[in-house]
Amino acid sequence: xxxxxxxxxxxxxxxxxxxxxxxxxxxxxxxxxxxxxxxxxxxxxxxxxxxxxxxxxxxxxxxxxxxxxxxxxxxxxxxxxxxxxxxxxxxxxxxxxxxxxxxxxxxxxxxxxxxxxxxxxxxxxxxxxxxxxxxxxxxxxxxxxxxxxxxxxxxxxxxxxxxxxxxxxxxxxxxxxxxxxxxxxxxxxxxxxxxxxxxxxxxxxxxxxxxxxxxxxxxxxxxxxxxxxxxxxxxxxxxxxxxxxxxxxxxxxxxxxxxxxxxxxxxxxxxxxxxxxxxxxxxxxxxxxxxxxxxxxxxxxxxxxxxxxxxxxxxxxxx
Amino acid sequence: xxxxxxxxxxxxxxxxxxxxxxxxxxxxxxxxxxxxxxxxxxxxxxxxxxxxxxxxxxxxxxxxxxxxxxxxxxxxxxxxxxxxxxxxxxxxxxxxxxxxxxxxxxxxxxxxxxxxxxxxxxxxxxxxxxxxxxxxxxxxxxxxxxxxxxxxxxxxxxxxxxxxxxxxxxxxxxxxxxxxxxxxxxxxxxxxxxxxxxxxxxxxxxxxxxxxxxxxxxxxxxxxxxxxxxxxxxxxxxxxxxxxxxxxxxxxxxxxxxxxxxxxxxxxxxxxxxxxxxxxxxxxxxxxxxxxxxxxxxxxxxxxxxxxxxxxxxxxxxxxxxxxxxxxxxxxxxxxxxxxxxxxxx
Numbered sequence: 309x310x311x312x313x314x315x316x317x318x319x320x321x322x323x324x325x326x327x328x329x330x331x332x333x334x335x336x337x338x339x340x341x342x343x344x345x346x347x348x349x350x351x352x353x354x355x356x357x358x359x360x361x362x363x364x365x366x367x368x369x370x371x372x373x374x375x376x377x378x379x380x381x382x383x384x385x386x387x388x389x390x391x392x393x394x395x396x397x398x399x400x401x402x403x404x405x406x407x408x409x410x411x412x413x414x415x416x417x418x419x420x421x422x423x424x425x426x427x428x429x430x431x432x433x434x435x436x437x438x439x440x441x442x443x444x445x446x447x448x449x450x451x452x453x454x455x456x457x458x459x460x461x462x463x464x465x466x467x468x469x470x471x472x473x474x475x476x477x478x479x480x481x482x483x484x485x486x487x488x489x490x491x492x493x494x495x496x497x498x499x500x501x502x503x504x505x506x507x508x509x510x511x512x513x514x515x516x517x518x519x520x521x522x523x524x525x526x527x528x529x530x531x532x533x534x535x536x537x538x539x540x541x542x543x544x545x546x547x548x549x550x551x552x553x554x555x556x557x558x559x560x561x562x563x564x565x566x567x568x569x570x571x572x573x574x575x576x577x578x579x580x581x582x583x584x585x586x587x588x589x590x591x592x593x594x595x596x597x598x599x600x601x602x603x604x605x606x607x608x609x610x611x612x613x614x615x616x617x618x619x620x621x622x623x624x625x626x627x
Numbered sequence: 628x629x630x631x632x633x634x635x636x637x638x639x640x641x642x643x644x645x646x647x648x649x650x651x652x653x654x655x656x657x658x659x660x661x662x663x664x665x666x667x668x669x670x671x672x673x674x675x676x677x678x679x680x681x682x683x684x685x686x687x688x689x690x691x692x693x694x695x696x697x698x699x700x701x702x703x704x705x706x707x708x709x710x711x712x713x714x715x716x717x718x719x720x721x722x723x724x725x726x727x728x729x730x731x732x733x734x735x736x737x738x739x740x741x742x743x744x745x746x747x748x749x750x751x752x753x754x755x756x757x758x759x760x761x762x763x764x765x766x767x768x769x770x771x772x773x774x775x776x777x778x779x780x781x782x783x784x785x786x787x788x789x790x791x792x793x794x795x796x797x798x799x800x801x802x803x804x805x806x807x808x809x810x811x812x813x814x815x816x817x818x819x820x821x822x823x824x825x826x827x828x829x830x831x832x833x834x835x836x837x838x839x840x841x842x843x844x845x846x847x848x849x850x851x852x853x854x855x856x857x858x859x860x861x862x863x864x865x866x867x868x869x870x871x872x873x874x875x876x877x878x879x880x881x882x883x884x885x886x887x888x889x890x891x892x893x894x895x896x897x898x899x900x901x902x903x904x905x906x907x908x909x910x911x912x913x914x915x916x917x918x919x920x921x922x923x924x925x926x927x928x929x930x931x932x933x934x935x936x937x938x939x940x941x942x943x944x945x946x947x948x949x950x951x952x953x954x955x956x957x958x959x960x961x962x963x964x965x966x967x968x969x970x971x972x973x
Contacts (some may be wrong), residue, residue, distance in 0.1 A: 369815070371815040372812070372814060373810065373814055373815070440822075448834065474835065476820065476822075558820045558821055560784075560816065560820065570820045580785040581786045581813050582685075583684055583685025583688050584686050584688075584786025586690060586705065586812065
């Protein structure tokens, strides 16, 4: 008996070791891939960065004829479309998640939940085509003329809504992005709200708190980290989204104050131009754009981590 | 054991499939001629059993792939300069011809009614002409009533041969366009809105009042778009059609063009459509393995010979016979392996 047992134990030990090294390899593989991506981007972007230096990031020009490239308009477009998307999607996603977990009649809970998840499964090209053929004409005929006529003359904010109604442009791209990131934000937040222990909520109600007070003082503080996580997941997708944006942004390497004007984003510029880019500097500049997107995404994730840590510290100190 | 057997069979099947694929001709490049290459490939496979694996990844990609020697031939909508070809050891020749057509969306103006010239179109895309009732457009169209609508220029946002032909034509027609913008597969347009692909430009143009855009001829024709007639180099007004594209190709001076480096825009001849272009094939002059190159040349020769009807059905234009003869002569004199010509056909 004792011999079998020790054999069994030895076997288990080997399994343990194999399993351990397998998971370790998988984890290291991620690091290697990420490092490989960063290195090959740097290598590919080197000629452009060497030619233009830091000015690559600060110049608006993008002229393949004279081989002069600057990424400013693409960075601007990427950031602004993502901000518009987040401005629409975060409050909406927050509302959907709260409604589903706290207020929704049980009968509706499943259909709405499934609908949100299905929205996440729609391929981005479908959103692009829908944006171009369905949304853009509606915006062009009904929404944008109204904005131009009524918001345009207002000093200050009016500057954002000037120019001809093209239907496509920065605003349309932000809008399509909002719909695309909404399911990610809503689903993540819903799952986090679901993890709030019912005992806490019921204690709140027991003390005579209203639904709003329970949500704001119990549910939200308990799921802060998850909310930030959901927002970051959405922002990450918005920053990198390519195909749908390419269809509706108007693809112009220009910075305009008007949100109705065409612009470009980093990923849509790469998708548009990489296939026909002839010449080393042109290709290298497009790869340098990719490197910038890599850095921006990295900075966003780092900022999210820092924010989470600060929130945690504040939560601890308030106890 | 059963699993193992299955694996062996699967591996054998894979090996067989791969050896079958090895006999296929491989090429990569321009998207503009892809529909006709695909159609030719299909007919050629039925006839000879040899398939064509053509990846339509864009001209830039095609040039990179042939330089990396991962494909037998590359395809590009922009001809490579003779110096570049010499440095890489490549031979270049035209395969098929197509045309680019300006399309408009102006109330009350049907296909072919509007008449424009290169200088006017260039001024529109530079933002110098902003209204449809501008005197410059009125002068060309004395009989039309043009509305006071703002012109909304639409351009192709993705790098493409269409962009190259259009911007090259405008550069030839307008000195200002040439110095401020120039010709390329992507250029920095000062105004207007960029749409992706022919379908994007067509869609933006049809849904925006007062828009002007440019698409490949097949696209304008199949979608019944309101195209504009243009004044050509000879000063006559021409409509886009297979004949006017072929006229431009026939009037071009292929005989003296080094390495077939010839851009067909703004050609002489009373019937020549001014925005015509050829799509090119790139091959190594001294291939390490002459066998696949020979197979590719057989395919191209067959396409020149028997592919013209298929090309016309898709609104492409076959090369003039004189140009084909010159291309074949270049094959037999310039592509060699071990001192012997690879191409021995007619």
